[in-house]
Amino acid sequence: MIRLVGAELTRLRSRRLSIVAALVVLAAVALFQLAIHSEVAPSAAAQARGQQAYAQAQKDWQDSHAANVAECVQEGTSQEECESYDPAPSPQDFSAEPTAFADVAGFGLTTAAYLAMFASFLVAASFIGAEYSTGSLANWLTFVPQRLKVFGSKAIAVLLGSALLGAVAVFATLGLTAAQVAHHGGPLVGAGRLAAGSGRAVVLVAVAGLVGYVLALVTRHTVAAIVVPLGYGLVRTVLVAFTADEDAPLAWLPPYLPELNLKAFLEHGTSYTQYREVPGGDYTDIEKHLSFAHSGLYWLTLLVVAVVVGGLVFRRRDVT
Amino acid sequence: MPTSAPPRHARDAELALSTTSLRKTYRTRKGRRVAVEGLDLHVPRGGVHGFLGPNGSGKTTTIRMLLGLIKPDSGTMTVFDQPVPERLPQVVDRIGAIVEAPKFFPAFTARRNLELLAAAIGAPSSRVDQVLTEVGLAERGKDRFRSYSLGMKQRLAIAGTLLKDPDLLIFDEPTNGLDPAGIHEIRETMRGLADAGRTVLVSSHILNEVQQVADTVTIIGRGRLLAEGDVSEILARGGTEAVRVRVPDPAVAAQVLAAAGFAPEPGPSGTVLVRAAAGAGRLDAAEVTRALATREIYLAELVWQRPDLEEVFLSLTSEDHLGAGVQHAPPPPPLPPAAGPHRSGGQS
Numbered sequence: 001m002i003r004l005v006g007a008e009l010t011r012l013r014s015r016r017l018s019i020v021a022a023l024v025v026l027a028a029v030a031l032f033q034l035a036i037h038s039e040v041a042p043s044a045a046a047q048a049r050g051q052q053a054y055a056q057a058q059k060d061w062q063d064s065h066a067a068n069v070a071e072c073v074q075e076g077t078s079q080e081e082c083e084s085y086d087p088a089p090s091p092q093d094f095s096a097e098p099t100a101f102a103d104v105a106g107f108g109l110t111t112a113a114y115l116a117m118f119a120s121f122l123v124a125a126s127f128i129g130a131e132y133s134t135g136s137l138a139n140w141l142t143f144v145p146q147r148l149k150v151f152g153s154k155a156i157a158v159l160l161g162s163a164l165l166g167a168v169a170v171f172a173t174l175g176l177t178a179a180q181v182a183h184h185g186g187p188l189v190g191a192g193r194l195a196a197g198s199g200r201a202v203v204l205v206a207v208a209g210l211v212g213y214v215l216a217l218v219t220r221h222t223v224a225a226i227v228v229p230l231g232y233g234l235v236r237t238v239l240v241a242f243t244a245d246e247d248a249p250l251a252w253l254p255p256y257l258p259e260l261n262l263k264a265f266l267e268h269g270t271s272y273t274q275y276r277e278v279p280g281g282d283y284t285d286i287e288k289h290l291s292f293a294h295s296g297l298y299w300l301t302l303l304v305v306a307v308v309v310g311g312l313v314f315r316r317r318d319v320t
Numbered sequence: 321m322p323t324s325a326p327p328r329h330a331r332d333a334e335l336a337l338s339t340t341s342l343r344k345t346y347r348t349r350k351g352r353r354v355a356v357e358g359l360d361l362h363v364p365r366g367g368v369h370g371f372l373g374p375n376g377s378g379k380t381t382t383i384r385m386l387l388g389l390i391k392p393d394s395g396t397m398t399v400f401d402q403p404v405p406e407r408l409p410q411v412v413d414r415i416g417a418i419v420e421a422p423k424f425f426p427a428f429t430a431r432r433n434l435e436l437l438a439a440a441i442g443a444p445s446s447r448v449d450q451v452l453t454e455v456g457l458a459e460r461g462k463d464r465f466r467s468y469s470l471g472m473k474q475r476l477a478i479a480g481t482l483l484k485d486p487d488l489l490i491f492d493e494p495t496n497g498l499d500p501a502g503i504h505e506i507r508e509t510m511r512g513l514a515d516a517g518r519t520v521l522v523s524s525h526i527l528n529e530v531q532q533v534a535d536t537v538t539i540i541g542r543g544r545l546l547a548e549g550d551v552s553e554i555l556a557r558g559g560t561e562a563v564r565v566r567v568p569d570p571a572v573a574a575q576v577l578a579a580a581g582f583a584p585e586p587g588p589s590g591t592v593l594v595r596a597a598a599g600a601g602r603l604d605a606a607e608v609t610r611a612l613a614t615r616e617i618y619l620a621e622l623v624w625q626r627p628d629l630e631e632v633f634l635s636l637t638s639e640d641h642l643g644a645g646v647q648h649a650p651p652p653p654p655l656p657p658a659a660g661p662h663r664s665g666g667q668s
Binding site for chain 1: 384387388389390391405408409412415416417419420421422423424425426427428432435436437439440441442480484
């Protein structure tokens with residue numbers, strides 16, 4: 001089995017699409033670093049503009065504050081509450097200080113994770129799709145006829161390859177962002193929370209690869225595998241109408257939708273809203289929570305189902 | 321070569337592969353299409369065995385079933401006395417197979433393609449160099465598979481099969497699309513492999529190529545066995561040998577030959593076709609020339625007219641020229657097999 005996994009990994013890393021996907025992900029990481037540069041390293045001109053804006057805001061506040069509060073009190077509001085409506089400008093609001101690491105890197109981590117998931121899905125689908133389209137799978141099976149062994153070795157190779165791609169994407173993003181922030185004197189806060197998020201992102205990238213692999217194996221075509229999530233995207237736009245209202249027929253569905261579970265797993269829990277009709281014909285937003293544990297179980301179940309279905313299909317199917 | 325079939329149990333012990341009552345159907349829009357129908361196949365160990373049939377007669381389907389790529393509906397199969405596909409993993413290292421066209425990753429080099437296969441079976445990478453050299457591709461090993469000519473692809477596929485140093489090689493239509501030099505090369509390769517003690521099963525619908533290289537053959541049509549046995553025995557079913565002679569006066573020559581105990585008949589373009597009379601044994605061309613010469617009739621031309629595999633094949637498969645199809649009526653009963661397959665080549 002180790003021998004087979006080794007052979008599959010060799011093929012995976014030799015494929016042009018794998019190399020292109022890795023380069024695209026790294027290029028995106030580099031672009032992200034360029035994009036956040038102005039946030040982590042504000043220029044002297046930006047700092048001067050910030051100070052100027054603060055001085056102007058301070059002057060405006062001093063000129064109008066007393067009148068604003070008096071007008072507010074006249075309307076029956078308490079003095080204290082009116083003071084709170086018009087606070088003095090804070091220098092922090094106008095300063096061009098480097099942004100905190102956690103604020104910048106959190107967005108980068110999410111972006112890198114989604115990009116790596118897309119790339120690993122594509123690479124994995126193409127990995128098995130190419131074997132069907134070239135017919136080389138039949139040739140391979142004349143060397144290794146044990147179907148489950150072949151299926152397992154390919155699945156493990158896909159999981160390992162995808163996890164590696166995910167790890168490179170998220171850790172390059174976090175590492176480079178941290179280096180930028182540190183270089184410009186920004187605070188490296190929230191690193192522990194981000195490290196945990198990175199681990200979860202790597203798991204999701206690996207799962208995305210496995211799902212791509214199984215879909216291409218079942219449909220026997222790379223394009224067909226790609227069409228499945230695209231098709232889901234279309235269906236999802238229709239589903240919104242049946243899930244948005246608490247009384248809608250499919251109101252129970254959101255906790256089982258992949259995109260919400262993706263978010264919940266990546267962000268260690270998330271929330272979504274549904275409408276509830278209140279007396280008088282109005283609607284109010286009801287926020288509902290989707291836990292990390294739920295999403296973890298969701299992805300674990302999906303992983304098991306994908307492996308079992310893929311293995312059974314591959315074991316039974318004629319290969320021509 | 322032996323002329324009579326040995327007992328069945330003795331035959332089985334010497335078989336490289338066999339099938340019994342093998343059946344495979346495919347679902348189509350028009351119903352179930354029978355690809356292989358109760359096929360009994362016996363391939364002796366050693367030598368080259370031709371597996372013949374029209375396009376669509378079930379050759380490739382049978383080979384795929386033997387290799388575990390597709391599952392039979394019913395029937396049994398053995399390879400080196402092991403039931404397959406159940407025990408295929410135990411014998412797969414002894415089998416090298418090319419099913420239809422060579423199938424490799426087009427963007428990879430020939431060497432990389434073979435390295436992957438070698439890694440899968442645990443063969444050392446030095447074996448890749450050996451087999452590339454064996455098939456004459458050592459110089460082109462770094463070229464991408466997609467840049468190869470059809471002949472080179474076929475040679476690379478053979479190199480792939482040799483990675484395992486197999487006892488049984490299965491070539492499915494190995495000369496499809498090859499030029500005469502390529503066909504000759506593949507034929508020589510197959511003969512060489514058989515002479516080295518391996519068993520070669522070659523499926524083809526190009527009869528001349530098989531006749532030149534095969535020791536034994538199986539002919540199938542519509543997925544059924546039509547004939548099997550030594551090539552010479554199969555050929556004997558295609559009709560008697562004859563010589564075509566060109567003489568100044570064919571009518572007189574025919575009278576002379578009839579009087580001498582031959583069975584002459586008018587041939588094409590003023591020639592006489594001479595066969596041995598019924599029950600007279602084999603035709604002797606020297607006797608034909610002597611009989612004519614004694615009456616001062618001298619030959620301008622004498623050509624042997626031997627039945628070839630193509631004639632036998634066409635007569636056996638005349639109703640199967642369209643290959644397997646949706647069966648609505650029962651097919652004609654198969655001809656009784658000739659003498660059973662025998663070991664006619666080297667040992668494996």
